[in-house]
Amino acid sequence: MERVEQDGEIINARDLGVVACTRCLQVWPQEVQTCARCGRRLVQRDVKSLQRVWAWWIVGLMCYIPANLYPMLRTRTLFYVQEDTIVGGAIELIHYGNVGIALIILLASVAIPMGKFMAIAFLAFSVTRPSAISQNQRQMLYEVVEYIGRWSMSDIFVVAILSSLVQLKILVAINPGLASLFFALSVIFTMLSAQAFDSRMIWDAQQQGKGQK
């Protein structure tokens, strides 16, 4: 492994008077408007990105509420019809003794989405306010959020597999509930929210802090 040549302190691209294309990584002088290689508009810092982050964040949170109130799965057997919300289904599984799966479900569809909402909100706040948590940790948090975000979709795929597979005419049939739509939307909107965040801003706060000292 070879590290990029560097001695002394790390310099921000902004302080060197250059800007990198966010799509193809080509480096241009600061005054260039669009990247000639891939055609993307060049921005030193995406100042409006925080607004986009918050907009997607709020829509995502709004979708997450009906996702928990409406039933996720509708199970119809010979004798009864049962509708389960996300949390209700997990509690049911605990009653039947499947504690392991119940915990996986609670982790994937309650703990991770909630954690994601809090992490994105924290990151968006931390770039405007001084934060006790170091830049490296926040950068890591951002990468984790971006990486984990997609995995919540697995819940929707579980519903898809169950409701297509368990279709045994009169005996038993599982159908998706309305919550699945809202849950999918919530995952998509939080992914967009995390993508809108310009993580370069995490490192600007550090530079400003140094200037003040």
Add this chain to the structure above:
Amino acid sequence: MTASVAPIPRTDLIVFLLCDASYWLARPGHGECAFCHRCHTVLIMPRRKAGLQIIALSVAIVILITAAAIFPFLSIAVAGARNSVSILDAALAFSDGPLVVLSLATAALIIFVPLARVLLSLYVLVPIVMDRPPAPHATQAFRLAEALRPWSMAEIFAIGCAVALVKISDLADVSFGPAFWMFAILVVLVVVQDNFLCRWSVWNALSKTAKS
């Protein structure tokens, strides 16, 4: 712009997008990689013969996706009643009312986005690897492929499968169809293909040939 002088790109610098750290560019050799001291992101990671390997993997993925989407994926049996589904059936499970949107989205996330990304990368890479000028609109094609990257969720579908299997296994007898095994291989290939592709090198190749 009225100025006739084209701006000159700074090819001597490299900037890490996640944290805006800039470095003098030192091109790593094959099997080496360049990463950032600050955020530890790897930016350049060229591999020997990566182009041919990626093309081979991509062709395999195209064949596997097509087959895996059509052949039976899983089947269950309870008290004489049987049902068997393909991946396409599973994706289209949300078929009533407003859930149709979700059906289309799942079909796209599991099958069509991974397929589109592989086809686009083939379109971009084949001319580069054969030392020909890049295909028309190759930059746009690669741009689209990169934009679709977070939305390719084949590997997440695999996790969903595992959870669903555990859930049904007490309820019914589940058996795997041929598509199940194809999909298992497919997921591994998709991840490997994605990790072999050095984006910086591809963009570099695209810009070099565009100038000459």
